Amino acid sequence: MATRRNVSSAATTEETDGPLNQTTATATVTEKQPCIDEAIARNWEIPNFTIKEIREAIPAHCFRRDTFRSFTYVIHDFAIISLLGYLATYIDTLPNVWARILLWPVYWVCQGIVGTGVWVLGHECGHQAFSPSKTINNTVGFVLHSLLLVPYHSWRFSHSRHHKATGHMSKDQVFLPHTRSEFAHKIPATRDQDPIPDGPHDAFEESPIYALWRMFLMFTVGWPLYLFVNASGQPYPGWASHFNPRCAIYEEHQFWDVMNSTAGVVGMIGLLTYCGQVFGSLAMIKYYVIPYLNVNFWLILITYLQHTDPKLPHYRENVWNFQRGAALTVDRSYGAILNYFHHHISDTHVAHHFFSTMPHYHAEEATKHIKKALGKHYQKDDTPIPVALWRTYNACKFVEDEGDVVFYKN
Template identity: 55%
Template structure:
């Protein structure tokens, strides 16, 4: 049966932003992408990932040992200069350790659930991340990346959630800003600093940037958090795993007081890396039938942070696209797998080489909200 004019008109309006932006909705299949990657890239070695774990722990231990001698340096100026360098270095290395634990989430560390979950619980707890809680919601994120109504992280606020008038009644043009105060350097610096410093903790504690459950009739909890086993992030069967995760973090809180600043540096890195992997002014989000897994996975962005940081953080920044397609690929195969996946994705593979600070500022300034309607929606400011 031929579709009616009204349905065709609605279908056209649902992807109107894609048409205006000249965004081609891809039609590649997961089979095509998987076949482009050599089989050995999917192999998980039980011994090899422990070498990376001990590599990170050794560097962190060396930094702690070196920092223990800073107070012996006669020059106060040198001591003052060395502490920030230590904090930055230690926080940067800790992100590599965080990504090792993150691979445990996906069983990319080892095909053994016992090994992966044991290592992940210990390492993530040490970094104040509730392991199983994050593993459960992160799995949901991978299954629905880029979906406006199902994704669990980096979900854009809509026009109505921003408290803005409907598009047809909005006096502000699409090239103008709705709140000029928010665009002042001081206000932007304050908001960016706040998110960089506390954004990761707020995501875990209060589901910041996560899915909105306020209209969920089955939601019996007002505290949407990775630390609340009763909230709609989790199912009833997840209760004890979430509880064990909370216990692990609670134990670690008592140990962390003297290394708070490196921990904050690590948090800042996590916010920057994950934010820039999913937020870009030219990348849309999908709704309805337009979304499928591979289209959503292709809405992620690779970027390089330089030779040293890429090595320390296990190339997580420059291989995030392939990670979203096949999360069980270990990081030590991800660079090679990325080379192959680029051939299949073609123009749909996204790599952004904009300097990090510039890219973060651009995304923060331009990616404020998306429209309440439409199956392909782009960020607006």
């Protein structure tokens, strides 16, 4: 017989990405008994803490935004980008062909890593975490993201939806799990008909070469496809795109912000085209396009592993609330060097999801306090990133169509 438990739910909202009042969280009892069979079977305890409890555990200074300090990170990143670009101008002057073959990939990798840090700073502006001034946030964010061909406001709005509904099966915005019914042509359509309901299913067995090819596509074209056609995003009617201000992602009053964001990307493409005419197309590919693709790789890898893991569930409406969704986030370290240049977006992401207006330079300290406050509900995975990626990709195929707490199956 199916087991049912009463679970309280809290409805919370925030000005941009989270609770409207982060010092309070009002619990309301759901009218319908939630189905948490999978949570019981996996010994998953649904947390009942409030935003107020978590916020009070963090020192007040961690929430302070310092415009000058934030700008020092912009200067830091652009100084390194400029230095790398300047040094790269000497690569083709080297007489040794093998040195040139070796040094260009070194430049591409390094520039992609630092460029990802610039993307993170633009992301911070989108959350209004860069400065207390909304004008400064949006001006800096617009410039930084346009330089990386990201439609700043368009992405800011859709990303805010992700923060407001993290881990929600029908409202989260990206990397939503497929359901069993979507794989009915490969596996039994219902759990009751499935002799191996929790997998693994032979139908999902893929050769390593094919799996690597699929991951290659995800890491190269996944980000542009998400921006253009909402690939892997929440399904919307019609052409859902970050370049379509009339699509269901956006509200009417956001029309001109979306249009301005598109203009920023178009302007950057025009600048790149002009530079290609002046310096040559091959130079633009070597100095900008390949590092840009590397930035896209890091964005997809980081975001994919932040909320996708075999041990993490997704919640449906009957169980989900803001703080439970925020706790469905995994902190992962990419090593001291990458954590530094990525401004700790990965190893402090739990803190970011609870309080997205917190500047990144306070997130490490805040994480220590959040870890204590969340206790066993704090999620961190120290698995080496390549191993974690391979495990997650192969183990996270679908979830059940029914149930208010659902885990990935394969």
